[in-house]
Amino acid sequence: MKTNKPLFTMQVLSIVPPLLFIVIYVHSDYTYMAIAIILMVLIGINTYRYMKNIALIRYSLLLILVASFFIYAFNGLGSKETPQNYEVLHYKMYPVATFDFNRTVQIDQMCYYIGIDKKVQFSVEYLSEGTWKKFHTYKQKFPFSFRWKCVDKNVTTSKIKLHVTKNQMMLNEVRFSYRGKPVLYKTDKKYLNDEQNISIDTTYYGGMFFDEIYHSRTAYEIMHGINVYENTHPYLGKLLIIPGIELFGMTPFGWRITNVLFAGLFIVMMYYLAQHLFKKRLFAFSSAFLLTYSFMHLTQSRIGLIDTFGVFFVFVSYYFLYRFIKEQKLSILLWSGVFFGLASAVKWSAVFAVLGYMMIALYLLFSRYPLEKRFMGYRLLMYGVLAYGLVAGAVYLLSFFDIYLQTGSFQKIVDYQFSMYDYHTKLVSTHSYSSPWWSWPIDYRPMCYTREIHGTLFRSITAFGNPAIFWMGTVALFYLIYASVKKRTLESVFILLAFSGLYLPYIFVGRLMFIYHFYYAVPFMILAIIHMLKDAMVYFPKYRQHYFIYLAIVALLFLAYYPVLSGYEVPKVYVDYGLRWFPGWWL
Known part of the structure; x- marks a missing residue:
């Protein structure tokens, strides 16, 4: 037994x-x-x-972990039914659209679903006693895209008209109601009331929120050859969102599903890197377990953003790098370069990994690690330039193939790079949820993406760390420094330098930052925890059972905080008195 x-x-x-x-x-x-x-x-x-x-x-413990993650991630991920047909309305049309009720009716709410908002402004007026009166005016404050908006106003009318006063928009559906019951109308626009069977949902479940209005919208624009709205990050992340949209339509489920699938695959890769590092199934399982029950991993994977793709590719690059060190085959190093190129083609944050690669190379050289002759000395650096310079650079450039196919101009790709650079170097902004780099490991300030309060009920989606992982991870990193200096084992040094390369550069970043920027380094914090616990089981064998108690605490915290990670609606009192441990935790 x-x-x-x-x-x-x-x-x-x-x-x-x-x-x-x-x-x-x-x-x-x-x-x-x-x-x-x-x-x-x-x-x-x-x-x-x-x-x-x-x-x-x-x-298969790994299969159960991945399946468990999919259960958590797919639950309430997003609607598979949102308006798909649309009318393109612009300011040159007057009136843009007329809604005729054929009789005098009462209306207390108007709901509309905008697809793409091209910095549009429009007004809605209703006919009352032969005079057109103001019902609603829309002026863009942010690119309101692919979501419902409802306006409450009680009027009596027989006809309503919509007039675009500036630019244009893609309008998918318009609804009117009184006391919750639909008020039907006729219109000269074919696609504004042709999907009446689709329910209105103004929550995250039924439309875009946070930066989905940039990345997922841009994925749709790339699909349809429309001038892209967001050009502050490379192309690949948006291209990876497209398969989900093609399969499930331009729906929340469609633009989020590929993130979830990559996050599940990430758990598999965590298992295999940990297996190579620690050589035991227990520690490989534990590493994958911690990633499965990481708050940030779940939250980021359930949003139509691009971070999960970048973090995954960086991690796989390090996986191949470690294998290269152990097996010393050039082909494996080149695969590391390929995945670094893919990561950089998602988000420039991945470029910080170069610091980790360089420090690991210096460690191998100065520690006199037993390298084969063909990889010794300057040759190692030259092969590094080949993998992370030439190969990664080629992969990065190929990710912009769509721009070249559409324009036939390589200069457009170059212009795109300068556009990204200008944005990130000149960004001057403030945000109540921003946080400095030093605060991320201690969970000082979570990033709330969306929150709604309806009476006594509360829902939110928040990015931050599982306290049992982040706080234990902070301790583990100090232990890792000690272990790297004292023992100088490849495993401890590799984890420490990979983490440092993805985290320390933020010390010198002057622009606005948030806790989700720490996502790239979190997997290596998890490996640091397992490394520390592995050593603790050797030094303190009587406390081996505490290892499993710790894993259980991680999972229990995940279950407790699941509502504020996923948008699951719960009583507000539960969040205020059960989950908000510190005043700065704006969940």
Whole structure:
């Protein structure tokens, strides 16, 4: 039975959290309940076999972790039904659209779904006693895209008209209602009332929020050959959003799903890098477990942004770099360069990884690590330039192929680079959720992407760290410094330098920053934690059970904070008195 105990404990840790999640958050969904029953049967059988000292039924712990993450991530990810047809309305048309009710009716709400807002301004007027009166005026404060907006105003009228006063927009649907019941109309525009079966949802579930209005909108524009709105980051991230839109339409589910899939694959890569680093299945499982129950990993993966792609590619690049050091095959180093190029083609934040690559190379040279002759001395640096300069650079340039296909001009690609550079070097702005680099590991100020309060109910989506990971990770990083100096093992130095390369450059970044910029370094903080706990199990064998207690605490905090990570609606009192531990935690 003793030989079964670690395996049994890992199985419990892999099954119990998703089981609790289903019971707490999605107990009314029959599919999830079926999954819960299967999990209960499996854990029940293995509990019996463990008690009877019978060999346990083995299953893939990694597969359970990835499946668990998908359960958490896909729950309430986004609607698969939003208006798809649209009319292009511009200021040269007058009136742009007329809504005729054929009789005098009462209206207390107008809802409309805008697809692409080209810095539009428009006004809505209603006919009252032969006079047109103001109903609603829209002036752009930000690029309001692919979401519903509702305006409450009680009027009596027989006709309403919409007039674009500046620029143009893609308008998908217009609805009127009185006391919650639809008020039907006729219009000369074919596609403004042709999808009446689609429900109105003004929450994150039914439309774009935060920077989705830039990245996911731009993905749609690239698909349809429209001049792109967002050109502050490279192209690849937006291209990776497109497959989801092609499969599920221009819906929240469609523009978010590829992020979730990459995040699930990320857990697999975490397992394999940890397996190479620590050589034991327990520590590989634990590393993947911590990533699965990382707050920031879940939040970032459920939004139609591009960060998850970049973090994934950087991590895979380091995976191949470590394999290169151990196996010393040039092809593996070149694969590391390919993924670095892909990461840079998503977001320039990935370029900071170069610092980590350089420090690791210097460590290998000055520590006299046993390299093959062809990789010794200056040759290692030359191969590094080949992988991270030429190969990565070629991959980066190829990611802009769409610009070249549309324009036939290489100069347009060059102009795009200068446009990005100008934006990031000249950005001067303030934000209540901004935070300095030193505050990220201690979870000083979370980044709230959206929050809504309806009476006593509260929903929000917030990026920050699982305290059990971030706070333990801060301690682990100091231990890693000690271990790197004292023992100088490749594993400790590799993790420390990879983390440092992705984190320390922010000390010198003068522009506005947020805690989600720390996302790139979080995977290596997790590896630092496992490295420290691995050593602790050697030094303090009597406390081995505390290792699993720590993992359980991580999962329990994840389940407790899930509502504010995902937009799940809960009583506001639960957030105020149960989750907001510090005044600066604006969840």
